[in-house]
Amino acid sequence: MAQNKNPGKVKAERLDKILAQLLDISRSDASALIKAGRISVNEEPALKAQDKVLPHDLIYLDEELIEAASAASQRRVLMLNKPAGCVCADKDKLHPTVHNYLTDVPHRDELHCAGRLDLDACGLLIITDDGALIHEITAPKKQVAKTYLVRTDVPIPENAKTLLERGVKHPEERERYRPAQFLSLGEKEALVRVTEGRFHEVKRMFEVLGCSVVYLERRSIGRLTLPEDLKAGAFRALSEDEVSLLFESPEPL
Numbered sequence: 001m002a003q004n005k006n007p008g009k010v011k012a013e014r015l016d017k018i019l020a021q022l023l024d025i026s027r028s029d030a031s032a033l034i035k036a037g038r039i040s041v042n043e044e045p046a047l048k049a050q051d052k053v054l055p056h057d058l059i060y061l062d063e064e065l066i067e068a069a070s071a072a073s074q075r076r077v078l079m080l081n082k083p084a085g086c087v088c089a090d091k092d093k094l095h096p097t098v099h100n101y102l103t104d105v106p107h108r109d110e111l112h113c114a115g116r117l118d119l120d121a122c123g124l125l126i127i128t129d130d131g132a133l134i135h136e137i138t139a140p141k142k143q144v145a146k147t148y149l150v151r152t153d154v155p156i157p158e159n160a161k162t163l164l165e166r167g168v169k170h171p172e173e174r175e176r177y178r179p180a181q182f183l184s185l186g187e188k189e190a191l192v193r194v195t196e197g198r199f200h201e202v203k204r205m206f207e208v209l210g211c212s213v214v215y216l217e218r219r220s221i222g223r224l225t226l227p228e229d230l231k232a233g234a235f236r237a238l239s240e241d242e243v244s245l246l247f248e249s250p251e252p253l
Contacts, residue, residue, distance in 0.1 A: 012052035015041065019059065022066050038062050075130040076111065077243050078102070079224075082125040083232040088116040095119060098127060101233050114138055115146075115197055123148070123218035124226040126246070127235070137221065137246060143178075143195040145222055145250055148202050151215035155187040160209050164192065170204040177205055183253035191219070191253050223248040 019030040019039065031049040033039050039046040040060045041053055053059065055074065059066045082088070086096045090112065102108040114126040114137040126137060137144055157163075161182040169176040181193040194201055203213045219226055224245040230236065 012054050014049065015039070015046055015051040015053050015059075016049035018053055019066075022059065023061070033061065075133065076128060077130065077133065077238045078105075078111065078127045078235050079226075079230070079238050079242075080125045080127055080235040081226060081230045081232050082117050082122050084120050084122045087119055088113040088125065098125065101235060102127070117218060118200070118203075118216065121216040121218070122232065123216075124221060124224070125218070126221065126238075133243070138197055140196045140198065144197075144247065145193055145195050145220075146197065146218060147191060147193045147220040147250065147253070149185075149215070149217040149219055150190050150192055150202060150206065150213055152188045152206060152211035153214050154211055156184065156190055156206075156211055157209055160184070160190070163209065164205060168205055168208040170208055173198070173204070177201065180205065181253045193250070193253055220250060222246040223250045 016027050016030040016034065019025075019033065020027045023030065027049075034046050034049050037045060038061055040063070041051070041057050043058075043060065080098060080101060082098060083101075086098055086100065089097050090099065090109065091097065098113060099108050099111070102111065105111065110129045111127045112129070112131075112134060114128060114134040117123065117125055126133075128134060136142055161184070164180045164182045167176045167179045177198070178194070178196050180195075181191075183191040185191060192202060192205070194205075202216060206213050222245055224238075224242060
C-alpha cells in the first residue's frame with residue numbers, strides 16, 4: 001500500500017474511497033467496515049481508512065475478494081479542442097459549457113476542466129475526474145508550460161520578446177508575471193509560453209505591451225500538443241503515456 005507520487009501515472013487512492021465505490025456505500029460505512037476488521041488488502045488486514053491502495057491491489061471483505069482496486073480508481077482523462085463560445089464550467093445559465101460536447105460520455109457530471117480557457121478562447125483543454133491531476137496541471141507552483149497562439153488588434157512591439165522574457169507587471173496585478181517565452185509569427189501574431197496560469201494572464205501580458213488579444217488558442221500543455229486533425233468541439237481519451245507528456249518540458253520556442 002504505497003503511494004505513487006508521479007503525476008503522470010495512475011495515483012494511489014484512499015482505501016475508504018475505493019471501498020465505497022466498489023460496494024456502492026458511503027465513505028462512513030466503508031470506514032466502519034475497516035474499523036471492524038472486515039477488510040483486508042492483498043490478504044493483509046487493513047488498519048486505517050486513509051491507507052492508500054494502488055490499482056493492482058486486491059481488496060477483500062470477510063476474506064471474500066471484492067475485485068481489483070483498478071475497477072474503482074481508473075481515472076478518465078480527455079483532450080477537448082474547445083471551441084470559442086463555450087465556458088469551462090459544469091453549469092452556466094448564459095452559455096453552453098464544455099459538457100455540451102461530451103454528450104456520449106457516461107457520468108460526464110463527474111468530469112471537470114483542468115484549468116480554464118476564456119469564453120472567447122479555444123484550443124487544448126484537459127477534462128478529467130482526477131482532482132489530483134487537475135491540481136498538478138493548474139497549480140502555479142508546478143510551472144506546467146502552456147503554449148498559446150496569439151493574434152492582436154495592432155502590431156506587437158519589437159521589444160515584446162525582451163519584455164516578456166524579463167517578466168512584465170500589469171497594473172491590476174500585485175506581482176510581475178514570470179518570464180514567458182515569445183516567438184513572433186508576424187506583426188500581429190505570435191506564440192507565447194507561460195508557466196503560471198494566472199487570471200487572464202496572456203491577455204494582460206499583451207495589454208502591458210499595448211495590444212489587445214483578438215484571438216487566443218492554446219496549442220500545447222507541456223509536450224502534449226493539440227492534434228491538427230482534432231476538430232473544434234471534438235474530444236478523445238488520453239493514454240497514460242500522453243498524460244505523462246503534460247509534465248515534460250517542451251522544446252524552446
